[in-house]
Structures are given as structure tokens and as C-alpha cells.
Amino acid sequence: METKQEIVENWLPRYTNRSLDYFGKYILLTNFNNYVDIFCDEFGIDHPDYNSNMRTITAYGITIVNFGMGSPNAAIVMDLLSAVKPRACLFLGKCGGISDKTQKGDFILPIAGIRGEGTSNDYFPPEVPALPAFMMQRAVSTAIRDLGRDYWTGTVYTTNRRVWEHDKRFKDYLRTTRAMAVDMETATLFTCGFANQIPTGALLLVSDNPMTPEGVKTAESDSKVTRAFVRDHVRIGIESMEMIRQDRKTLRHLRYEY
DSSP states (O other), X not given: OOSHHHHHHHHHHHHHSOOGGGOOSEEEEESOHHHHHHHHXXXXXXXXXXXXXXXXXXXXXXXXXXXXXXXXXXXXXXXXXXXXXXXXXXXXXXXXXXXXXXXXXXXXXXEEEEEESSGGGGTSOTTSOBOOOHHHHHHHHHHHHHTTOOOEEEEXXXXXXXXXXXXXXXXXXXXXXXXXXXXXXXXXXXXXXXXXXXXXXXXXXXXXXXXXXXXXXXXXXXXXXIIIIIHHHHHHHHHHHHHHHHTXXXXXXXXXXX
């Protein structure tokens, strides 16, 4: 295999255990198996098995992929998805609130990502901003309001570092960025989506408030957030994709020239 296209067309089925023609043109991305299961429940279909690195299922033209955790995996999945040329891709992720405004269970619709992870530097110089596709975010905004929920907008700081909640110096730095939240994937997905000409957006669920010791995520606190808010998170993702699928012209204005 000499070309990128040859590689990704071979590797996407290898990572997902799904053929290329199995994938819909509208992709939901997640880090969690329970999101995949809730997606199946919403459509009344059987849950997929666990015989792949990236657990994947398609229903009515929408495919959900659990690509795992972290910036490197985010870059991999966007490269692999270029094999099927999605019309839209939406990340349903969790994040830690940095701003004092955010509470567990809040939704954040990021208008940009801060590239603190390093992975995206292999795709563009550091000064290139990590931005979502505007029409993706507009569709998500409409879906949130249609379901009677509200949301915050702001930037999200994406880091490769997983255990930092004890590090006062890093937390002080996060506050200086003026970011509303911190995660491990969003900026990478935006950047690599742009590099692969895939319109990409994100909707983040605040799962913890790690800037204070009592706000750091635990198994118990994460379980409460999951029970109370995750089903709505998935429903909003599905509704957003349905909206885009039914009105494809909303994405036709996008051009990728650099």
C-alpha cells in the first residue's frame, strides 16, 4: 500500500470489523460503549459485539463509532473515516468544567478548540485554529433547543495529559486560557476533520468540575451523570444528524482550501 487512500480503506474495516459500504454518511463519535448501546436502544436495534477495536453500529444512515480515549485515537479515527468521506461528523464527548459557570450535566457547544495536545501539530502549524464546521454547530444548537435544553458556548482546551487534577500549576495555566472546559479530543477532531475535508462538530457534556478537589470525577459521580444526562446527549446527536441529513444543502457551502 503506497497511498493514504489505500491505507485507510484497508484499516477502517480492520479497526471496526465493518466493511466500507456499512458506514453511513453521517457519523457520531464517542469514547464510551454505553453511548453505542443507547444509540441502539433509540433505534430499536441489537447491540454490536465487542470484537473490534472501535465498536461501531449503523442505523438509518447514521453510524456511531466508539474510537476510544485521547487525542491520538481522535486523529486516527478522522484519518480512517476519510475512506468513506462522511458528509458530517459529530463528537459526543465528556469534558471537565473550567469556568465557574458550568455545572455537571451542562452542555457545551464549543466554538473552537485550543490545541494543547500536540497531536494536531502533525496536520497543521500550531497557529492554525481548531474550528468546528459552523453549520454542524447550528444544527446541534437547534436540536438542543428542540429538546428543551440549554447550553453554553466557548472554547475547550484539549490536552494529551490524563492525570493532572493534582497539579496546581497546570490548573492555574488552564484558567489563563479562558477556556470553558478541558478534554482530550475536541481540538484534534476539529483539526483532523479539516485536514481530511470532513465537516466536524462537537457537543460536550460536563461530567465533572476538576478545578476543585471535591469536583474531581469519581466512579460514583460519573455514574450519576451518566444516568441523568447521557441519554439526552445521544438523542441530541441523533436529532442533529437527522436535521443535516434531511437538508444536505446546509453543508454545501463548505470549502477546504489551504
